[in-house]
Amino acid sequence: MRKGEETRTRILDVAEAAVLQKGFGGTSIEELIAETGITKSGFFYHFRDKNELAKALLNRYIENDERIYDEIFSRARDLMDDPLQSFLLGLKLLSELLSDLPNGHPGCLVATICYYERLFDREIQEINRQAALTWRRRFRGMFDEIFAVYTPREQFDVDQLADMVSTVIEGGIVLSKALKEPQSLPGQILVFRSFVKLLFQPGQHA
Amino acid sequence: MRKGEETRTRILDVAEAAVLQKGFGGTSIEELIAETGITKSGFFYHFRDKNELAKALLNRYIENDERIYDEIFSRARDLMDDPLQSFLLGLKLLSELLSDLPNGHPGCLVATICYYERLFDREIQEINRQAALTWRRRFRGMFDEIFAVYTPREQFDVDQLADMVSTVIEGGIVLSKALKEPQSLPGQILVFRSFVKLLFQPGQHA
DNA sequence: GCAAAACCGTACCGGCGGTACAGGAGAGCA
DNA sequence: TGCTCTCCTGTACCGCCGGTACGGTTTTGC
Numbered sequence: 049m050r051k052g053e054e055t056r057t058r059i060l061d062v063a064e065a066a067v068l069q070k071g072f073g074g075t076s077i078e079e080l081i082a083e084t085g086i087t088k089s090g091f092f093y094h095f096r097d098k099n100e101l102a103k104a105l106l107n108r109y110i111e112n113d114e115r116i117y118d119e120i121f122s123r124a125r126d127l128m129d130d131p132l133q134s135f136l137l138g139l140k141l142l143s144e145l146l147s148d149l150p151n152g153h154p155g156c157l158v159a160t161i162c163y164y165e166r167l168f169d170r171e172i173q174e175i176n177r178q179a180a181l182t183w184r185r186r187f188r189g190m191f192d193e194i195f196a197v198y199t200p201r202e203q204f205d206v207d208q209l210a211d212m213v214s215t216v217i218e219g220g221i222v223l224s225k226a227l228k229e230p231q232s233l234p235g236q237i238l239v240f241r242s243f244v245k246l247l248f249q250p251g252q253h254a
Numbered sequence: 255m256r257k258g259e260e261t262r263t264r265i266l267d268v269a270e271a272a273v274l275q276k277g278f279g280g281t282s283i284e285e286l287i288a289e290t291g292i293t294k295s296g297f298f299y300h301f302r303d304k305n306e307l308a309k310a311l312l313n314r315y316i317e318n319d320e321r322i323y324d325e326i327f328s329r330a331r332d333l334m335d336d337p338l339q340s341f342l343l344g345l346k347l348l349s350e351l352l353s354d355l356p357n358g359h360p361g362c363l364v365a366t367i368c369y370y371e372r373l374f375d376r377e378i379q380e381i382n383r384q385a386a387l388t389w390r391r392r393f394r395g396m397f398d399e400i401f402a403v404y405t406p407r408e409q410f411d412v413d414q415l416a417d418m419v420s421t422v423i424e425g426g427i428v429l430s431k432a433l434k435e436p437q438s439l440p441g442q443i444l445v446f447r448s449f450v451k452l453l454f455q456p457g458q459h460a
Numbered sequence: 461g462c463a464a465a466a467c468c469g470t471a472c473c474g475g476c477g478g479t480a481c482a483g484g485a486g487a488g489c490a
Numbered sequence: 491t492g493c494t495c496t497c498c499t500g501t502a503c504c505g506c507c508g509g510t511a512c513g514g515t516t517t518t519g520c
Contacts, residue, residue: 051486051487051496051497051498052496052497052498055497055498068369069371069372070279070370070371070372070373071277071278071279071369071370071373072277072279072280073276073277073278073279073280073281074277074278074279074370074372074373075279076475076476076477077476077477077478078475078476078477079476086498086499087498087499087500088477088478088499088500089481089498089499089500089501090497090498090499092478092479093496093497093498094497094498097477097478098477098478155368155369156428158428158432159365159369159428159432160369161432162361162428162431162432163274163277163361163365163366163369163431164276164277164280165275165276165431166275166276166280167276167277167280173434176432177432177433177434179432180429180432180433181433201452201455202448202451202452204445204448205441208438208441208442208444208445209445211429211438211441211442212422212442212445212446214425214429215421215422215425215426215428215429215442216418216421216422216425217425218424218425218428218429219420219421219422219423219424219425219426219428220421220425222362222364222365222368222421222424222425222428223386223417223420223421223424225368225369225371226364226365226367226368226382226383226385226386227383227386227387228379228383232414232417235411235414235417236414236417236418236421238414239410239414239415239418240418242408242410243449243452243453245408246407246408246449246452246453247449247452249407257465257466257467257517257518258465258466258467261466261467282506282507282508283507283508283509284506284507284508285507292467292468293467293468293469294468294469294508294509295467295468295469295470295512296466296467296468298509298510299465299466299467300466300467303508303509304508304509
């Protein structure tokens with residue numbers, strides 16, 4: 049029903065912010081229900097245990113993540129016909145989006161789960177793995193299109209190249225948080241963007 | 255005294271493995287003392303609270319990290335006179351070292367702390383920040399030497415370029431863990447290595 | 461052999477994850 | 491109007507955990 053979904057969403061909102069700041073272990077259910085204005089029984093009506101909360105949280109995060117990627121790169125695709133130019137524009141748009149976040153990227157739930165593997169069941173770890181594989185497929189598709197048109201200055205494994213996008217984003221988030229420099233992440237993405245540009249720039253052998 | 259240090263080290267060993275697998279919140283002191291074969295009183299004799307355990311853990315991890323970097327890149331420096339070749343060899347050695355870890359990289363404590371910021375005091379966060387800054391200085395120094403000899407195909411902010419090393423490592427660890435593919439991390443480092451090679455390869459304008 | 465270091469044992473506190481279960485308010489429908 | 495289903499509230503309870511307090515004991519270095 050309507051009301052139930054609304055409460056559930058509110059719990060997830062509060063939980064997501066808390067988990068990204070303090071981790072799963074550091075986030076108490078009691079604190080979540082206090083901030084949500086709900087009772088303990090109410091919480092356990094929506095989620096059987098903390099594991100199920102994590103699962104719902106992760107699924108929602110991944111969905112939202114995919115939506116953002118879809119928007120950015122489809123917009124880039126609309127503006128640029130060339131697959132390389134479109135990809136480079138997408139990275140630029142992504143960098144700008146992240147640069148506009150006032151407090152920087154709040155953190156990636158997938159990364160959080162990575163550092164908690166033993167705390168959750170295999171299902172959650174599998175969801176996490178599938179998310180990373182989806183990222184790989186997404187960017188691999190883009191690189192495949194680019195390779196159909198351009199000759200790279202060096203040969204790469206396409207999957208590894210595709211993974212590099214996720215690597216830079218995840219690593220950039222960690223570094224941004226460690227350094228307390230929110231602008232580090234968008235900067236790293238632009239560095240990667242330049243590398244990609246360089247890779248497909250016609251060189252002496254072209 | 256001798257015995258005290260030994261016990262302290264044993265606690266830190268057990269704690270480090272546990273924290274990297276379950277996070278700080280997911281690691282109980284009771285489980286640490288059980289595995290170490292020590293009593294609760296004994297634990298609190300060595301560490302005032304969990305925060306101090308985290309501090310000691312982080313400091314030790316960073317020291318060890320620095321030692322490994324020192325070894326690898328000084329060995330590379332001995333083998334190669336050219337700063338670029340030396341840096342590229344260092345990345346290769348690092349990749350091989352990580353590739354030889356049977357279960358993959360156990361995880362970076364600096365990254366773990368990032369995702370727990372609100373759980374620890376400012377001192378720990380500052381230690382974390384200084385660690386990331388030390389990485390930046392280390393690799394910035396290498397790039398400075400390279401720039402003194404080579405002309406890059408594209409201009410970069412040297413700090414951002416230096417940060418890219420840490421970004422790729424941290425991101426590679428996350429992706430490796432998420433994908434459950436230990437070989438992903440060394441692979442990503444080699445991709446980055448190729449990018450660096452590309453950057454300083456003489457092109458059409460050279 | 462003596463003092464300091466390095467513990468052990470025990471008892472206790474409050475918070476937290478989780479369970480159990482009874483009950484109630486409100487919406488939708490017959 | 492009454493019935494049912496969803497969406498909760500309230501209360502009581504369990505065991506684990508972080509942390510404190512404190513007295514006692516063994517080990518070590520000198």
